[in-house]
Amino acid sequence: MFEIFGIPSQALFGQLLIGLINGSFYALLSLGLAVIFGMLNIINFTHGAQYMLGAFCAYFVLTYAGLNYWFALVIAPIVVGATGVVIERVFLQWLYKLDHLYGLLLTFGLALVIEGVFRNYFGSSGLPYRVPDALQGGQNLGFMFLPNYRAWVVAFSLVVCLATWYLIERTRLGAYLRAATENPTLVRAFGINVPRMITLTYGFGVGLAALAGVMAAPIYNVSPQMGADLIIIVFAVVVIGGMGSIMGAIVTGFGLGVIEGLTKVFFPEASNTVIFVIMAIVLLIRPAGLFGRGT
Amino acid sequence: MLDPRTPLLSVADLEAWYGESHILHGVTFDVFPGEVVTLLGRNGAGKTTTLKSVMGIVGRRNGSIRFEGAETINLPSNAIARAGVAFCPEERGIFASLNVEENLLLPPQVKPGGLKLEQIFELFPNLRERLGSSQGTKLSGGEQQMLAIGRILRTGARLLLLDEPTEGLAPVIIQQIGKTIRALKEKGFTILLVEQNFRFASTVADRYYVMEHGRVVHRFANSELDANLEKLHEYLGV
Numbered sequence: 360m361f362e363i364f365g366i367p368s369q370a371l372f373g374q375l376l377i378g379l380i381n382g383s384f385y386a387l388l389s390l391g392l393a394v395i396f397g398m399l400n401i402i403n404f405t406h407g408a409q410y411m412l413g414a415f416c417a418y419f420v421l422t423y424a425g426l427n428y429w430f431a432l433v434i435a436p437i438v439v440g441a442t443g444v445v446i447e448r449v450f451l452q453w454l455y456k457l458d459h460l461y462g463l464l465l466t467f468g469l470a471l472v473i474e475g476v477f478r479n480y481f482g483s484s485g486l487p488y489r490v491p492d493a494l495q496g497g498q499n500l501g502f503m504f505l506p507n508y509r510a511w512v513v514a515f516s517l518v519v520c521l522a523t524w525y526l527i528e529r530t531r532l533g534a535y536l537r538a539a540t541e542n543p544t545l546v547r548a549f550g551i552n553v554p555r556m557i558t559l560t561y562g563f564g565v566g567l568a569a570l571a572g573v574m575a576a577p578i579y580n581v582s583p584q585m586g587a588d589l590i591i592i593v594f595a596v597v598v599i600g601g602m603g604s605i606m607g608a609i610v611t612g613f614g615l616g617v618i619e620g621l622t623k624v625f626f627p628e629a630s631n632t633v634i635f636v637i638m639a640i641v642l643l644i645r646p647a648g649l650f651g652r653g654t
Numbered sequence: 655m656l657d658p659r660t661p662l663l664s665v666a667d668l669e670a671w672y673g674e675s676h677i678l679h680g681v682t683f684d685v686f687p688g689e690v691v692t693l694l695g696r697n698g699a700g701k702t703t704t705l706k707s708v709m710g711i712v713g714r715r716n717g718s719i720r721f722e723g724a725e726t727i728n729l730p731s732n733a734i735a736r737a738g739v740a741f742c743p744e745e746r747g748i749f750a751s752l753n754v755e756e757n758l759l760l761p762p763q764v765k766p767g768g769l770k771l772e773q774i775f776e777l778f779p780n781l782r783e784r785l786g787s788s789q790g791t792k793l794s795g796g797e798q799q800m801l802a803i804g805r806i807l808r809t810g811a812r813l814l815l816l817d818e819p820t821e822g823l824a825p826v827i828i829q830q831i832g833k834t835i836r837a838l839k840e841k842g843f844t845i846l847l848v849e850q851n852f853r854f855a856s857t858v859a860d861r862y863y864v865m866e867h868g869r870v871v872h873r874f875a876n877s878e879l880d881a882n883l884e885k886l887h888e889y890l891g892v
Contacts, residue, residue: 531759537751538760545747548709549761550735550809
């Protein structure tokens with residue numbers, strides 16, 4: 360045991376790890392929001408509820424089908440993403456030409472409905488979800504104890520984030536997406552079915568939220584309001600990073616998680632507000648966000 | 655190869671609206687395979703709206719637009735593009751979030767027989783040098799126009815809709831665009847051109863349709879140009 364700035368290393372690195380874990384979820388969720396906002400021009404307030412649905416989906420496939428965490432990691436994003444596709448077809452597609460406010464109200468309302476239904480059936484105390492056997496236990500790194508599951512969450516979300524970034528910024532499909540964000544009419548006139556691409560983009564963004572939900576299930580409880588608690592912070596992260604920037608969402612997500620963790624060590628009283636203070640400062644200095652394109 | 659006597663594009667009684675405003679009031683014209691046809695007319699005569707109607711990107715359309723004999727009036731623009739129609743918009747539509755190469759490779763191939771990249775670089779040598787450039791919109795106006803035309807040559811589309819490709823460009827670039835259009839015609843492309851620059855149009859076009867108030871009011875072939883000059887000056891107000 361040694362000390363840094365008068366803080367025991369266990370506490371410092373422990374909070375750093377918690378920061379990275381939280382940052383993983385911030386990054387995954389704000390990434391999905393950024394992808395959705397870029398393509399649909401809709402601020403998806405249902406995102407937190409969809410993250411919660413991902414966690415419940417993991418719980419359901421384990422309880423009723425006996426399929427473990429690894430199956431849930433694949434099934435939940437597909438199932439919840441499919442509900443996203445339905446939401447886009449039934450509701451969202453009618454809102455693109457209207458003010459942002461309509462999309463915001465609709466998705467916020469949907470979130471309230473979904474969370475209300477789940478609270479009705481499952482209460483608000485939360486259901487436990489076991490850490491998968493393969494990731495039980497942890498490593499003693501000398502300066503701290505690293506639980507295997509938490510290391511997995513950080514590494515896997517980083518991989519998913521970077522893969523999404525690569526998909527959007529470096530592939531042909533991503534070029535279609537970026538071009539359609541700018542000028543959907545022209546991209547469609549080149550022969551690309553833009554409405555279908557928009558639907559699938561929403562499904563993908565929602566799938567990312569569900570994936571985050573599955574990863575969160577063993578760490579936090581599976582509970583109806585797990586998304587509502589998190590999504591407020593995630594929106595602050597998105598505002599700081601700048602709407603619509605992919606790398607911005609990833610960097611800001613992890614970065615703010617770490618800052619929040621460190622604040623818990625050095626000035627615990629501010630740990631709940633530090634992200635919002637940063638948001639206020641960023642809004643004053645760079646209203647488009649740190650990575651925003653300034654439009 | 656299509657019979658040169660059947661039109662590749664046949665537009666009849668085309669009406670179009672932007673929101674509440676009625677722009678086209680029954681436009682009728684034909685474009686035959688291998689032709690370069692130019693729509694002339696003053697600003698607001700409905701030339702661009704006609705092109706956009708053919709491409710299927712106008713709010714509401716009525717009438718008939720047949721491409722290769724098939725009715726397209728009710729198809730969405732992506733289906734019309736897949737049938738082999740390509741569009742180069744007046745504002746060029748270069749994407750700022752894509753680099754030059756991504757812009758060039760963006761339109762998907764819809765038919766076999768499009769130009770190879772190498773052939774496009776022969777037509778537009780500048781594009782090859784600019785390929786490594788970061789942002790498509792950082793090119794000069796002329797280069798952006800070349801990119802906008804170049805990218806639709808790869809797709810295998812047989813009918814090219816070019817909306818004022820010379821607008822705002824230097825004379826030497828306009829010459830290069832003219833040379834390109836003639837070369838494309840030799841390669842078998844059919845081109846429907848919208849032009850304000852009548853002098854430029856006369857160097858490339860086979861036939862002309864003159865539009866006024868959303869209608870075709872006059873038509874003549876390039877060989878009849880001299881006989882029609884006076885009338886044309888009246889229509890175009892030049």
